[in-house]
Amino acid sequence: MKSxxxxxxxTVLLAQGVFAVKKELFKRCDQSGFCQRNRHYxxxxxxxxxxxYSIDTDSLIFGQSVISGIIQKSFNETFxxxxxxxxxxxxxxxxRFKVDEDxxxxxxxxxxxxxxxxxxxxxxxxxxxxxxxxxxxxxxDSLDGHIAVRYGKSxxxxxxxxxxxxxxxxxxxxxxxxxxxxxxxxxxxxxxAKDQQVPNMLPEExxxxxxxxxFKDSKRDTLPFGPESIAVDVSFxxxxxxxxxxxxxxxxxxxxxxxxxxxxxxxxxIFEYETNSKLPMYGAIPxxxxxxxxxxxxxxxxxxxxTFIDVKKEGTDTQTHWISENGVIDLxxxxxxxxxxxxxxYAALTxxxxxxxxxxxxxxxxxxxxxxxxxxxxxSKTMDEYEIPYDVIWxxxxxxxxxxxxxxxxAHFPDPERMMAKLDETGRTLVAIIDPHLKLDYPVSDELxxxxxxxxxxxxxxxxxxxxxxxxxxxDTFNPKSQAFWNDQFSNDSAFGGSAINxxxxxxxxxxxxxxxxxxxxxxxxxxxxxxxxRSDHNIYGLTYHQATYGALKQRYVNKxxxxxxxxxxxxxxxxxxxxxxxxxxxxxxxxxSLPMLLTQNIVNMPFGGADVGGFFGDPSKELLTRWYQxxxxxxxxxxxxxxxxxxxxxxxxxxxxxxxxxxxxxxxxRLLPLFYTKFxxxxxxxxxxxxxxxxxxxxxxxxxxxxxxxxxxxxxxKPVTDEGAQTVEIHLPDxxxxxxxxxxxxxxxxxxxxxxxxxxxIPVFFRxxxxxxxxxxxxxxxxxxxxDPYTLVVAVGTQNKAHGTLYIDDxxxxxxxxxxxxxxxxDYDNGTIxxxxxxxxSGFTGSVTVEKLQLLVxxxxxxxxxxxxxxxxxxxxxxxxxxxxxxxxxxxNPKVDLSGSWRIDLV
Numbered sequence: 001m002k003s004x005x006x007x008x009x010x011t012v013l014l015a016q017g018v019f020a021v022k023k024e025l026f027k028r029c030d031q032s033g034f035c036q037r038n039r040h041y042x043x044x045x046x047x048x049x050x051x052x053y054s055i056d057t058d059s060l061i062f063g064q065s066v067i068s069g070i071i072q073k074s075f076n077e078t079f080x081x082x083x084x085x086x087x088x089x090x091x092x093x094x095x096r097f098k099v100d101e102d103x104x105x106x107x108x109x110x111x112x113x114x115x116x117x118x119x120x121x122x123x124x125x126x127x128x129x130x131x132x133x134x135x136x137x138x139x140x141d142s143l144d145g146h147i148a149v150r151y152g153k154s155x156x157x158x159x160x161x162x163x164x165x166x167x168x169x170x171x172x173x174x175x176x177x178x179x180x181x182x183x184x185x186x187x188x189x190x191x192x193a194k195d196q197q198v199p200n201m202l203p204e205e206x207x208x209x210x211x212x213x214x215f216k217d218s219k220r221d222t223l224p225f226g227p228e229s230i231a232v233d234v235s236f237x238x239x240x241x242x243x244x245x246x247x248x249x250x251x252x253x254x255x256x257x258x259x260x261x262x263x264x265x266x267x268x269x270i271f272e273y274e275t276n277s278k279l280p281m282y283g284a285i286p287x288x289x290x291x292x293x294x295x296x297x298x299x300x301x302x303x304x305x306x307t308f309i310d311v312k313k314e315g316t317d318t319q320t321h322w323i324s325e326n327g328v329i330d331l332x333x334x335x336x337x338x339x340x341x342x343x344x345x346y347a348a349l350t351x352x353x354x355x356x357x358x359x360x361x362x363x364x365x366x367x368x369x370x371x372x373x374x375x376x377x378x379x380s381k382t383m384d385e386y387e388i389p390y391d392v393i394w395x396x397x398x399x400x401x402x403x404x405x406x407x408x409x410x411a412h413f414p415d416p417e418r419m420m421a422k423l424d425e426t427g428r429t430l431v432a433i434i435d436p437h438l439k440l441d442y443p444v445s446d447e448l449x450x451x452x453x454x455x456x457x458x459x460x461x462x463x464x465x466x467x468x469x470x471x472x473x474x475x476d477t478f479n480p481k482s483q484a485f486w487n488d489q490f491s492n493d494s495a496f497g498g499s500a501i502n503x504x505x506x507x508x509x510x511x512x513x514x515x516x517x518x519x520x521x522x523x524x525x526x527x528x529x530x531x532x533x534x535r536s537d538h539n540i541y542g543l544t545y546h547q548a549t550y551g552a553l554k555q556r557y558v559n560k561x562x563x564x565x566x567x568x569x570x571x572x573x574x575x576x577x578x579x580x581x582x583x584x585x586x587x588x589x590x591x592x593x594s595l596p597m598l599l600t601q602n603i604v605n606m607p608f609g610g611a612d613v614g615g616f617f618g619d620p621s622k623e624l625l626t627r628w629y630q631x632x633x634x635x636x637x638x639x640x641x642x643x644x645x646x647x648x649x650x651x652x653x654x655x656x657x658x659x660x661x662x663x664x665x666x667x668x669x670x671r672l673l674p675l676f677y678t679k680f681x682x683x684x685x686x687x688x689x690x691x692x693x694x695x696x697x698x699x700x701x702x703x704x705x706x707x708x709x710x711x712x713x714x715x716x717x718x719k720p721v722t723d724e725g726a727q728t729v730e731i732h733l734p735d736x737x738x739x740x741x742x743x744x745x746x747x748x749x750x751x752x753x754x755x756x757x758x759x760x761x762x763i764p765v766f767f768r769x770x771x772x773x774x775x776x777x778x779x780x781x782x783x784x785x786x787x788x789d790p791y792t793l794v795v796a797v798g799t800q801n802k803a804h805g806t807l808y809i810d811d812x813x814x815x816x817x818x819x820x821x822x823x824x825x826x827x828d829y830d831n832g833t834i835x836x837x838x839x840x841x842x843s844g845f846t847g848s849v850t851v852e853k854l855q856l857l858v859x860x861x862x863x864x865x866x867x868x869x870x871x872x873x874x875x876x877x878x879x880x881x882x883x884x885x886x887x888x889x890x891x892x893x894n895p896k897v898d899l900s901g902s903w904r905i906d907l908v
Contacts, residue, residue: 033209034229044204119536128351185233217518239290252596269513298334304540347687358812362391364639369398372412427784439469479529542568586615610637631720633669681808715771738769770798772805790852
């Protein structure tokens with residue numbers, strides 16, 4: 001949302017009318033000790049070809065799907081550093097590789113507050129549960145210093161371990177695909193003292209910032225362990241395209257960084273981030289997916305510390321270099337036939353996305369800030385007057401007393417429960433912001449200190465810094481005891497929210513953002529629970545915070561799914577929160593970059609994401625705002641938001657024709673809520689993506705690997721307009737299937753580029769032939785008011801005269817679906833016959849499970865000329881339904897089928 005630069009420089013910036021990222025606030029690689037040292041080491045080792053790491057073969061132990069032993073870092077014959085390692089063969093055909101450091105002989109002395117061991121707990125937050133070992137595993141120890149491991153259902157995968165040079169090669173069907181330490185960049189900076197007499201540096205190493213931090217804002221960093229970085233190079237053989245490692249405002253297919261900065265993963269409050277940038281942002285998911293025709297691979301770097309990733313495109317290969325400030329090496333290598341399988345296998349390890357409440361997939365209206373209760377209710381009323389559906393209205397920090405969270409400013413919000421009750425009359429929800437910084441000297445922060453739940457300084461005192469309220473404490477949500485404290489703040493007995501049942505939460509500034517801290521966050525030697533420096537778990541903090549909020553709301557509502565929006569996130573965040581892309585600008589370039597950013601979020605299994613519609617900073621033109629709404633309705637999380645100094649821009653303010661066009665776009669989102677809800681169920685159940693990049697659906701077509709401005713949502717091909725003044729767009733049809741225009745059902749066909757008319761009122765969207773799309777077509781003011789509305793099924797008949805689709809239904813808000821109280825059904829069309837059958841669940845919930853209309857699209861409507869009626873059969877009974885032609889499609893009106901059972905309709 002906001003940033004410390006606003007706090008310090010707002011007056012100047014507003015006077016100048018200029019907003020721009022302050023890049024000098026954030027370290028470049030050459031200013032970051034551990035990154036500079038490892039890049040230097042990689043450059044030097046490439047020249048000397050020396051090798052200092054090897055496996056002590058006498059240490060090897062072969063267990064059930066586990067190999068363990070010692071990697072030795074050798075300085076000379078007498079001084080070696082022992083690095084215990086473990087290789088696990090996991091389910092879903094993946095390999096986990098872990099390397100620690102034996103620190104048993106090191107004297108901590110001045111670091112007595114800290115755990116001596118390397119931080120090795122990132123997996124506990126990232127993984128959904130303890131990973132399961134595979135039973136399909138064979139190992140053989142050859143005489144030439146190689147260990148061969150075969151695994152997979154048919155033992156089609158192999159892992160070769162070179163003990164002498166320490167190298168891991170993962171192959172599929174005998175062909176190498178992923179090589180770890182291919183270029184011998186593997187490096188573990190062992191623990192040492194400044195005055196250590198034995199060798200503590202290799203000839204290729206540099207001592208740049210080993211025991212100090214020379215970056216201007218980080219010079220107070222105590223670096224109690226000295227240098228302790230970890231690094232390894234990973235080569236993807238034959239893979240030219242790699243994706244993932246969000247969050248960056250950059251292309252979906254990652255770029256070569258040979259002559260630029262590496263991609264950096266370090267959760268920070270970045271003011272006005274740039275587009276096409278590798279700078280760190282608010283979230284970090286260290287998963288990279290590589291893809292080529294016929295095969296995909298993935299690398300999950302399980303580390304929550306500051307991390308840089310270099311990417312080098314070398315011939316047909318992609319070579320990567322992973323560098324983290326500290327922690328252990330813990331990585332997982334996936335191989336599968338398709339990128340979708342990589343995402344699913346990663347989801348099986350880290351957990352699928354939450355199944356959200358239905359309301360959270362509707363339209364969210366927000367700005368910093370709605371002024372008072374009257375403002376909130378007036379906006380809500382005006383949305384109804386203009387017949388624009390919406391589900392959620394949001395409150396930013398100004399609703400509080402002096403930005404003290406869990407308080408309400410009585411002058412502006414005298415009766416929050418009354419306000420929320422009024423919103424609830426039309427099924428609306430309120431989302432209020434709660435950040436992790438708590439102002440000194442008020443009851444909530446006093447209780448935080450009393451229960452010893454604040455982040456600590458390196459001396460063990462409560463850490464203090466500055467954020468929105470001024471001097472503040474930060475809750476340490478790594479501490480398990482913080483959950484009970486947080487529960488109390490949200491309870492129905494608290495002053496915050498009272499007994500209201502339509503209150504959900506926005507967790508912002510949780511990188512954590514510290515206005516007075518280096519790189520807009522805490523000093524790295526701040527201590528978290530367990531006596532670890534935040535240096536080790538920094539990128540995980542935001543996850544622990546939003547998980548604590550999720551737990552508190554789950555207890556508050558007992559049987560309601562919480563909705564949490566988080567700005568900071570890590571691998572595993574998908575289980576409990578949605579995300580958004582932070583402080584974007586009201587410029588066309590930010591609209592355009594939002595698409596690859598959100599497609600990347602889907603690739604890494606965090607699909608519940610969005611970007612501020614209209615741009616957070618600035619004032620969009622009417623055309624830009626309109627086009628952004630037309631794009632935003634496809635974001636899984638669909639919210640309009642604006643800065644406190646931006647002009648009001650609710651949809652009716654622009655006037656006609658813009659208001660009509662935006663209203664039509666929002667209404668389309670609501671008509672398609674059954675589709676979005678079904679996609680979220682399939683994501684939560686199977687690990688599917690919600691927004692599907694073209695190469696996910698067509699993984700063997702190399703021409704699609706770089707397309708980042710089109711995507712599928714179910715059977716819909718979507719190409720948002722992101723260029724100013726555009727009247728046409730170039731859309732790439734990925735196959736020879738028939739495509740039907742979403743509005744007029746005209747046919748477009750033929751693989752390749754097509755020029756499509758796209759005047760301002762037009763969203764280029766097409767039904768792909770062979771799909772069936774569920775909708776609810778009646779206008780209602782909110783999604784909750786749509787509960788009893790029947791469904792429409794749009795049958796887009798394909799070139800094979802067939803079509804297929806699915807639909808998920810439940811009560812939209814409780815956890816009852818976990819005990820089978822839901823309906824998951826499928827539909828098929830085959831040569832004039834439409835049928836449906838329930839796949840899973842039971843319809844023990846209130847709400848509609850009936851169909852009011854089927855709409856059939858075919859390339860040539862003449863094929864329906866011989867049909868006069870529809871014969872419906874269900875549960876042994878038969879009846880007839882009328883058919884008609886409308887706008888080039890065939891309509892079966894009111895067939896009266898019940899989706900909870902099997903049914904069939906024959907055109908006769």
